Amino acid sequence: MNSSTHPSISTARHLAEHAAAHADDDGALLAAVVAAVRAAGAHMLARFDAETRTPNDLQGVVAAIYDNDAASLAVARELLETARPHAGWVDDELEGGALPDGEWWVFDAVEGNVNHVHGLTAWGISATLVRDNVPALTAVYEPVADRLYTAVRGSGAAYVNGVPMRPSTKTELKAAIVTTGQAKPGETPDTYRRMGQSVTSMLNAALVVRMTVPATFELGMVAAGQIEGFWQYTDVRSGLAAGALLVSEAGGIVTDTQGHPWTLASEDFLASAPGVHGEAVRALSLVA
Structure with a gap:
């Protein structure tokens, strides 16, 4: 992995180091998380092919999913751990339940991975910092659509590509x-x-x-x-x-x-x- 292969890695690393130096600033941390999911997303987009057809057996599908996870983790994990060195790490996308107290990165290396390996476009990268079992901030990136969702707990706003979101007003x-x-x-x-x-x-x-x-x-x-x-x-x-x-x-x-x-x-x-x-x-x- 190098900056020539992943042009955004050097910028992402700088933001991660800045976030670590300003540990109480969730705004700085969110910027680092956004950079990390974008960097991983760019790498996985380079691996994506809408014409892809996976192997015909379950073993082949599972192997392709694991390969994707490893490729995304190789980009994002170092960046997120640099941004929050003392946070724990969870990247098993099938795991559930409460976590021990403290801060944890809940990271999905390729959310919708089964779609990616079948040439479907609904896949992305998500990283959420959980504090004492409460999601504190998140960034979710959909590379094919170039769509980024972000939110920080207590801000009273969530964003898609920088635009505030509001739920439907339907009542039926x-x-x-x-x-x-x-x-x-x-x-x-x-x-x-x-x-x-x-x-x-x-x-x-x-x-x-x-x-x-x-x-x-x-x-x-x-x-x-x-x-x-x-x-x-x-x-x-x-x-x-x-x-x-x-x-x-x-x-x-x-x-x-x-x-x-x-x-x-x-x-x-x-x-x-x-x-x-x-x-x-x-x-x-x-x-x-």
Whole structure:
């Protein structure tokens, strides 16, 4: 890895060092995180080919996913650890649950990796700093669209390409677009049952139901008011921490599917525009 291969690496390293020198400045830290996800995104974009077709067996698909993860980590991990040397590190995109107290980087090396290796464009890089189990700041970069989401906890704003986002003002679920997705392969039969029941319930309650991955991109659209809600039966951390912060800082509502406050320890997840949240909880409460 060198600056001629990755032109933004030297700038990203400078920003990371600046952030480390100003440890109490979340603005400086966010700039370093943005530089890191952009650098990793540029590297992964160079590896991306819309004409790509993966091997025909699961072993080949998994190998391609692992290769992508390693390539992204080779760019971003050093930058993020330089910016916050004392923060812990989590990059298992399928891991869930609460973390020990303190600061942790929750990093998804290629969010939507399965899309990347199949030549689909919905993939990106996300990095979220979690403090005492609460997402504190995040940057999510979609290289193909050149779309960047950012948020800092307590700022009262979340941004896409520097423009403040606001959730939808709809007040009827029957007029809403809602979405869900499969967080990971190999879920339990009970999780699959709940997913199926929830889709049926939402089909009866909402205007349109979509199913896709990755979760963070859907949550970015909830924050931006393009769709009204997203739910998921999982505690997969990397797919929810960034999006939860985007939605909540934009002015949306983030809970579990029963309407209780969401935490990293929650077993499921719901984020929505304020005007449809109650109806969404009622629809999902029908799931046994």
